[in-house]
Amino acid sequence: MKTIGKMILGLLLFTSHHVYAVDKMETSNSIRFGMQAVFTAQPGKGEELAQILLQASQVVSHLEGCMIYLVQVASADQDKILITEVWENQEDQQTSLANTEVRELINRARPLIVAMEHTPAKPLGGKGL
CATH class of the missing domain: 3.30.70.100 (Alpha-Beta Plaits)
Incomplete structure (x- = not known):
């Protein structure tokens, strides 16, 4: 259970960081x-x-x-x-x-x-x- 929890947490952190980076890139270029x-x-x-x-x-x-x-x-x-x-x-x-x-x-x-x-x-x- 601990391993699955760590994997999910890692995936969430990776996904949120990726979404933030893409959003930041789109914001800086969108104008x-x-x-x-x-x-x-x-x-x-x-x-x-x-x-x-x-x-x-x-x-x-x-x-x-x-x-x-x-x-x-x-x-x-x-x-x-x-x-x-x-x-x-x-x-x-x-x-x-x-x-x-x-x-x-x-x-x-x-x-x-x-x-x-x-x-x-x-x-x-x-x-x-």
């Missing part, structure tokens, strides 16, 4: 907000658009909640600019869009963009987070 965006520039305007988005990365990197703002160009199409964003929460990302410098850069970029796709995401982890 993060990610965004994957693809901007297609007018033919031949990809580099110009990328430069504006790189300027935006410099501005937002100093704003509250910005963890990652990565600008890339598609290997197969120089007019496709890819953005990966990770923020502490969605509110910080939305607040960044109201920043005066960000608004100015958005207004400069708009005429260059012919298409865009946005996919909100929930960052789970990995290098850089």
